[in-house]
Amino acid sequence: MLGAAGRMGQTVCAAVEAAPDLELVARFDAGDDFSVVAGSGAHVAVDFTIPAVTEANVHALIDAGIHAVVGTTGWTDESRTRVTEHLAQAGPASQGLGVLIAPNFGLSAVLAMTFAAKAARYFESAEVIELHHPDKVDAPSGTARHTARAIAAARAEAGLAPSPDATESGFEARGADVDGVRVHAVRLRGLVAHEEILFGNVGEQLIIRQDSFDRVSFMPGVLLAVREVVTRPGLTVGLENVLDLT
Numbered sequence: 064m065l066g067a068a069g070r071m072g073q074t075v076c077a078a079v080e081a082a083p084d085l086e087l088v089a090r091f092d093a094g095d096d097f098s099v100v101a102g103s104g105a106h107v108a109v110d111f112t113i114p115a116v117t118e119a120n121v122h123a124l125i126d127a128g129i130h131a132v133v134g135t136t137g138w139t140d141e142s143r144t145r146v147t148e149h150l151a152q153a154g155p156a157s158q159g160l161g162v163l164i165a166p167n168f169g170l171s172a173v174l175a176m177t178f179a180a181k182a183a184r185y186f187e188s189a190e191v192i193e194l195h196h197p198d199k200v201d202a203p204s205g206t207a208r209h210t211a212r213a214i215a216a217a218r219a220e221a222g223l224a225p226s227p228d229a230t231e232s233g234f235e236a237r238g239a240d241v242d243g244v245r246v247h248a249v250r251l252r253g254l255v256a257h258e259e260i261l262f263g264n265v266g267e268q269l270i271i272r273q274d275s276f277d278r279v280s281f282m283p284g285v286l287l288a289v290r291e292v293v294t295r296p297g298l299t300v301g302l303e304n305v306l307d308l309t
């Protein structure tokens with residue numbers, strides 16, 4: 064477990080220890096030597112660290128011949144491409160390795176993103192609001208970025224025009240622009256991880272909302288990914304692929 068001392072890391076360690084078919088062989092956190100992981104005999108590593116280090120961790124795992132399940136956010140097209148290239152060029156000990164990166168392992172979140180992608184083509188307007196605990200270091204959330212990109216792709220495929228917006232001043236209040244979809248980030252004590260996807264047409268609105276009230280909600284998805292990643296060589300992005308929701 065990489066990031067073992069963190070909020071998610073501690074929860075994943077407990078979930079793995081409670082799973083009869085899995086064994087936790089190493090806990091790794093900031094300042095530890097990577098030999099803790101490389102020499103552990105681990106088949107699969109789970110990374111819930113920080114955006115600044117997660118890509119380097121994945122490259123080190125590939126070199127060590129260990130499959131990777133990654134929940135850490137901050138991934139870009141460029142960093143994902145580098146992982147794909149590394150997997151393709153890897154030596155014999157790393158052949159057939161799988162890397163599964165998912166911005167959200169919660170079933171409610173994965174379903175909300177899937178439903179949003181399906182709905183996107185039917186609405187003139189679309190915006191995303193993500194709401195998280197105030198200890199989160201990145202904004203907008205990886206989940207909101209993934210959601211907005213899926214909405215944007217569906218809108219583009221359907222030939223929709225940009226969402227109407229007459230704003231002339233005060234753009235800072237209109238949220239981040241992710242592929243043309245506005246994303247708003249709320250940070251509030253008491254929250255864990257929540258997302259609302261809003262669609263509008265003249266005279267009607269659709270709101271899709273999901274709430275993770277507790278980090279245990281991510282555990283079935285993480286454990287599923289741990290079991291599945293060994294059967295999926297190459298890079299997989301999004302738990303929706305493992306759940307056959309695509």
Ligand SMILES: NC(=O)c1ccc[n+]([C@@H]2O[C@H](COP(=O)([O-])OP(=O)(O)OC[C@H]3O[C@@H](n4cnc5c(N)ncnc54)[C@H](O)[C@@H]3O)[C@@H](O)[C@H]2O)c1
Nearest residue numbers: 066068069070071092093112116134135136165166167168
């Ligand atoms: N995919 C999902 O379902 C999901 C769910 C929750 C959180 N997340 C993401 O997971 C990440 C972690 O979230 P968190 O709430 O557990 O954060 P956290 O700050 O509680 O934990 C991060 C851990 O990483 C450790 N760390 C920092 N640098 C490191 C390094 N160089 N090597 C190893 N460990 C290092 C920290 O010491 C800390 O223990 C964030 O990016 C968050 O957005 C994703």
Ligand SMILES: O=C(O)C1=N[C@H](C(=O)O)CCC1
Nearest residue numbers: 136166167199204205206256
């Ligand atoms: O607690 C966090 O931080 C979370 N981050 C993910 C994101 O950025 O999408 C997923 C939910 C929890």
